[in-house]
């Protein structure tokens with residue numbers, strides 16, 4: 001592939017599965033023993049903030065024990081070597097793409113459309129702070145001192161982040177690649193249709209066919225830890 005071309009990559013929970021992080025829709029609708037509606041909505045937070053904060057504290061602690069897998073490593077290798085445009089749009093709130101970039105000394109070009117576990121958002125002053133500890137004990141916001149921090153993750157019914165930037169990147173793209181996502185959650189599930197409408201080539205790499213699989217020009221099925229390194233080798237070989 002011509003090295004000056006622009007690539008937009010969408011990643012989902014499937015790319016982190018081989019790092020030991022559960023996907024959302026793999027376990028009979030349960031998300032680590034909790035119904036998603038009980039922990040991932042603004043209504044749940046209003047109803048039972050302690051449950052929601054404790055749940056996210058547990059997730060935040062857990063992801064810090066996980067490591068990037070060969071799929072994250074391959075995308076970081078692509079980022080370090082690709083001369084064209086590249087944007088990794090992730091629905092994941094873990095930091096495994098970023099950590100995979102470390103051996104290359106790069107800050108990968110990653111956009112977290114559903115927020116980040118390692119950020120806290122102050123609902124009083126609106127500041128975002130890097131946060132690795134718990135929130136359930138209601139710590140003070142480092143900027144304003146209010147005890148009004150929540151996880152900086154996008155819950156069901158909330159607007160994903162940085163949609164303008166994502167659409168701008170899709171308009172400039174030559175290739176759109178979707179990795180490890182079920183295609184069940186919009187607006188991310190609609191990026192392939194947008195890309196198709198814009199005449200962009202589209203490729204899906206997933207364990208099984210996603211809900212929007214028929215939209216892709218090509219689908220390759222298998223574990224991300226195998227498919228992604230092989231695809232990156234192909235792209236970098238030109």
Ligand code: APR
Pocket residue numbers: 011012013014015017018023024025026091092114154179180181182183184185205206207208209210222223224225
């Ligand atoms: N390699 C590749 N794909 C995999 C692997 C793997 N090892 N393991 C699972 N998958 C695939 C599954 O087949 C499934 O299609 O990854 C996909 C994961 O789908 P979901 O669990 O629905 O995760 P995702 O698409 O990221 O969910 C989107 O939903 O709950 C919200 O905000 C949350 O960002 C999340 C959004």
